[in-house]
Amino acid sequence: MNISAKPASGLAIPFDHTRLDRLMDEAGIDVVVATSKHNVQYLLGGHRANFFDYMDATGVTRYLPVLVYPKGAPEKAAYIGHRLEKFQREVTPMWTPETQTNTAGSTDAMQKAVEHMRKAGISTKRIAVEFGFLPYDASKVLRGALPDADWVDALYVLERQRAKKSPDELKLLKIASEAVIDSMKAVIASHGPGTTKAEVVEALRREETNRGLTFEYCLITCGTSMNRAPSPQRWEQGDIMSIDSGGNYHGYIGDVCRMAIQGEPDAELIDLLGEIETMQRAAMKPVRAGVLGKEIYAAAEPVVLRSRHHNHIDFLAHGMGMVSHEGPRLAPRGPVPYPNEYADEPLEAGMVISVETTLLHPARGFIKLEDTVIVTDSGHEVYGEGARGWNKAGTAA
Numbered sequence: 001m002n003i004s005a006k007p008a009s010g011l012a013i014p015f016d017h018t019r020l021d022r023l024m025d026e027a028g029i030d031v032v033v034a035t036s037k038h039n040v041q042y043l044l045g046g047h048r049a050n051f052f053d054y055m056d057a058t059g060v061t062r063y064l065p066v067l068v069y070p071k072g073a074p075e076k077a078a079y080i081g082h083r084l085e086k087f088q089r090e091v092t093p094m095w096t097p098e099t100q101t102n103t104a105g106s107t108d109a110m111q112k113a114v115e116h117m118r119k120a121g122i123s124t125k126r127i128a129v130e131f132g133f134l135p136y137d138a139s140k141v142l143r144g145a146l147p148d149a150d151w152v153d154a155l156y157v158l159e160r161q162r163a164k165k166s167p168d169e170l171k172l173l174k175i176a177s178e179a180v181i182d183s184m185k186a187v188i189a190s191h192g193p194g195t196t197k198a199e200v201v202e203a204l205r206r207e208e209t210n211r212g213l214t215f216e217y218c219l220i221t222c223g224t225s226m227n228r229a230p231s232p233q234r235w236e237q238g239d240i241m242s243i244d245s246g247g248n249y250h251g252y253i254g255d256v257c258r259m260a261i262q263g264e265p266d267a268e269l270i271d272l273l274g275e276i277e278t279m280q281r282a283a284m285k286p287v288r289a290g291v292l293g294k295e296i297y298a299a300a301e302p303v304v305l306r307s308r309h310h311n312h313i314d315f316l317a318h319g320m321g322m323v324s325h326e327g328p329r330l331a332p333r334g335p336v337p338y339p340n341e342y343a344d345e346p347l348e349a350g351m352v353i354s355v356e357t358t359l360l361h362p363a364r365g366f367i368k369l370e371d372t373v374i375v376t377d378s379g380h381e382v383y384g385e386g387a388r389g390w391n392k393a394g395t396a397a
Contacts, residue, residue: 007074007097011093011094011095013095014043014045014046015042015043015045015161015166017074019161020032020069020161021071021072023157023161024071024128024157025071025072027128027152027157029126029127029152030070030071030122030124030126030127031069031071031117031123031124031127032067032068032071032128032129032158033129033142033154034065034069034130034154035066035067035130035133035134035138036132037052037065038323039067039130039133039158040066041251042158042161042251042322043067044067044079044094044096046250047085047088047092049063049082049085050088053214058104058105059104061106061107062135063082064103064106064109064110064135065079065080065081065082065109066081066113067080068080068113068116068117070120070122073122076098076120076122078099078113078116078120079094079096080109080112080113080116081100081101081109082103082104084101085101086101089101098116100112107137107138107141110138110142111141111145114141124149126149126152127146127150127151128152128154128157129152131153131155132153132155159326159327160327162323163321163326163351164349165321165350165352165374166350169252170352170374172250173254173321173352173372173374173383174384175254176213176248176254177254177256177372177384178254179211179247179249179254180208180213180245180247180254180255180256180384181258181386182207182211182386183207183208183211183213183245184204184243184245184387185386185391186207186396187203187204187207187243188241188243188391188392189393189394189395190203190396191235192262193394194234194235195234195393196231196232196234196235197229197231197235197241198232200235201218201220201230202230204245208245208247212249213248213254217246218243218244218246219242219244219245219257220242220243220244221241221365221366223236223240223241225366226360226366228242235262235393238262239262240259240261240365240367241261241393242257242259242365242366242367242368243257243258243259243260244256244257245257251322252322253320253321253322254372255370255372256371257368258387258388259368259369260391261391261393262393262394263393269364269367272359272361272364272367273367273369273389273390275307276357276367277369279313279357280355280369282299282300282303283297283317283357284296284355284371284382286298286299287347288347288375288379288380289347289348289349289375289376289377290346292347293342293344293347294344296317296355297315297331309359309361312360312361313360314357315334315358316331316334316354316355316356316357317330317353317356318330318353319342319351319352319353319354320352321352325354328347328351329341329342330342330353331343349377350374351374352373352374353375354370354373355370355371356369356370356371369388371383371385
C-alpha cells in the first residue's frame with residue numbers, strides 16, 4: 001500500500017494509488033466514478049455512512065455515495081456524500097481534496113460529481129462507472145451531462161485494485177475469520193438435541209455481534225436434508241449439521257464453514273470429513289505468490305476424481321475480501337461459474353482465496369469445509385484454522 005502521497009487535503013491516500021493509476025491506464029480509463037458502498041469505503045480508507053449502513057432508501061430517493069478518482073491526479077479526487085455524513089467527517093476527515101457532505105439523494109449527488117469534474121478540468125473521454133451499482137436516475141444525470149463519453153464498467157479495474165490486500169486489510173480479514181470460528185464453536189457447544197436450525201442461526205448472530213462483527217448470513221443444514229435455510233427443523237441426537245457463515249468486520253468478510261454433530265460421529269462420517277479435509281489441503285498446497293491461479297484447481301481435481309463420491313462433490317475456489325466471490329476468479333465451471341481471467345495469471349502476495357469443498361452425500365447429508373487462504377511470498381496462511389473436525393454439540397451444557 002502506498003500511503004506516502006498527500007494531496008491538498010494533507011491526509012495520506014489510504015490505498016496504493018499508483019497501482020490504480022496503472023490499472024486505469026492499461027484499461028484506457030480517464031476517470032473512475034465509484035458508487036458502491038464497498039468500493040467507496042475502500043477508496044476512502046474505511047469510511048462508510050453509518051446512517052445508511054443497512055438501508056439505502058430514504059424518502060422518495062436513495063443514498064448514493066460518489067467518489068471521483070481521475071487517473072494520475074489524486075489531487076483532483078472528490079467525495080460526494082450525504083448531509084448526515086458531515087458528522088462523521090468532523091470526527092474523521094476524508095483524504096479527498098474536494099469533499100462535499102451536502103446531498104439528499106441520488107440525482108443531486110451525481111449532479112455535484114459532474115460539476116466537480118467540470119470545475120477540476122478532469123478528462124471524461126472514457127469513464128468507468130459501476131454498472132451494477134449506478135441507479136437509473138443518477139445514470140441519466142451523468143450521461144446527459146457527458147453525452148460524448150465512452151462508458152466502461154468499473155467493476156473489473158476496482159476488483160483488480162482490491163485483489164491484492166494490504167497488511168491492514170489482512171488484519172481485518174483475520175479478525176473476522178477467527179471471530180466467526182469462535183462464534184461457531186460457542187454456539188455448537190451450547191446447543192443440545194432438539195435445538196432448531198433457526199435457533200442456531202439466531203445464537204450465531206448474537207455471538208458474532210458480541211465479537212464485533214456484523215452478521216451477514218448463515219447457510220445451515222441439518223441431518224440428511226440439503227436445505228440450507230434457517231427453519232424449525234430440529235437438530236436431534238445423531239444428526240450432523242453444516243454451518244457456513246459470513247461475518248463482516250469493518251467491511252471485510254470472514255467466511256468459513258464447519259461441521260457439527262449431536263453425539264459421536266461414526267467411522268463413515270469421520271472418513272467422509274477426512275476426505276474433504278484432504279481435498280482442501282491438496283488445493284491449498286500450491287498456493288504461493290507467482291503460481292498461476294489455475295494450479296489450485298489442477299491440484300484439487302485429481303484428488304476429487306479419485307473419490308468414490310466424486311459425482312456428489314462440488315469444489316470451488318474464489319476470491320474473498322470486501323465482497324464474497326471477488327477476484328481472483330479462477331474457474332468458468334463448477335457450482336458458481338465465473339469469467340476466469342485470473343486463472344492464467346500469477347497469484348500475488350496479499351491475494352485472498354476462499355477454498356471450499358462440498359459433499360452432497362445422498363445418505364449422510366451435506367458435508368463441507370470452507371477456508372480463507374492468504375497468498376504469501378513463501379506460501380500461504382490459513383485464517384481461522386480451528387474446529388476442522390466433527391465438533392460435538394452440547395458439550396458446554
